[in-house]
Amino acid sequence: MKYGIVAFPSKKLQDLANSYRKRYDPHYSLIPPHLTLKAPFEADENQLNEIVIKLQKISKSNKPFPLHVYKVSSFEPVNNVIYFKAEINEDLQKIYQDLHEFGDQPPYSFVPHITIAQKLSHSEYSDVFNSLRMVGIEHQEEIDRFHLLYQLDNESWTVYETFRLGKE
Amino acid sequence: MKYGIVAFPSKKLQDLANSYRKRYDPHYSLIPPHLTLKAPFEADENQLNEIVIKLQKISKSNKPFPLHVYKVSSFEPVNNVIYFKAEINEDLQKIYQDLHEFGDQPPYSFVPHITIAQKLSHSEYSDVFNSLRMVGIEHQEEIDRFHLLYQLDNESWTVYETFRLGKE
16 A cells, blocks of 8 residues: 655645635645655555654654745656745654654655645646746644545545644 | 644545545545544634543543444435444544533534535436445454644644544
8 A cells, every 4th residue: 555644734725725726736636735755655455553653752752843834836857747935944853853763764855835836837737837836835833743644545644643743 | 714623534434435535525635535534623723721621531531432333324414425334333432522521512412423524416416425335344453642723824734643442
């Protein structure tokens, strides 16, 4: 099975992200707006218990972190994903590192973000990015939990379990 | 905000349900296949903590229950929802009752089910129901958790928290 670990921001920020994703993100219906903490990874179902125990330890030994989303950015030229960029901070970096002590090492440095557009044509990309960058974003909240998800055959994601930061 | 409480069955059963929902259920992209344990209810965000504490007590004082899905049925003539019917059992009934000790009382008796089709035209309904009833369903598993979800503006659902049955 394919698993992933994400944090869902508040309903307010999800609704705002969805107002863009609806038009510009073909993954719109597969998963709610999210901050990826560990990229999708393959694991056997019989490893699941072991993973859950690791995640319980990680959630307990970390604490809620501030999420400050402060600009619209893009991964171009690597790819044309457009996202709300979140400020990195020690607490968030620590959670990310802990989550990467098992499984594959991250293929690139951590850029915390919430995707709002992807897989656009080249011409559409430029228009959308310029327009969203002008609108901008400024939002703060606290994230106190993350979720372990698994992917269904139709590529949508189901939550398996929630882990509350700083709690048993 | 609007909240709901559901159990997600195994990936295997979700994939099977989705193979029908994709064609016959307009809610297909709003939530993964699920067994509703408490119908959607309105609550203020400031009541959320209190609700979570209630759900922690309920999950702790109940235990995992067997899910036996044994036939394709329908709510006709009330409505034309087609579903995988699950056998009622004491453990499941107890969880349902406990979850209805707060908020509104259920407007009808509990028929545990996983929806696979709804909002079909009358003629389509008859064809689909007859064909799915012939195919049938026979599946057993154990459910060891339920989830509290909230609804976004686009009517999709995000998981807020998982509660493991029989655990703290």
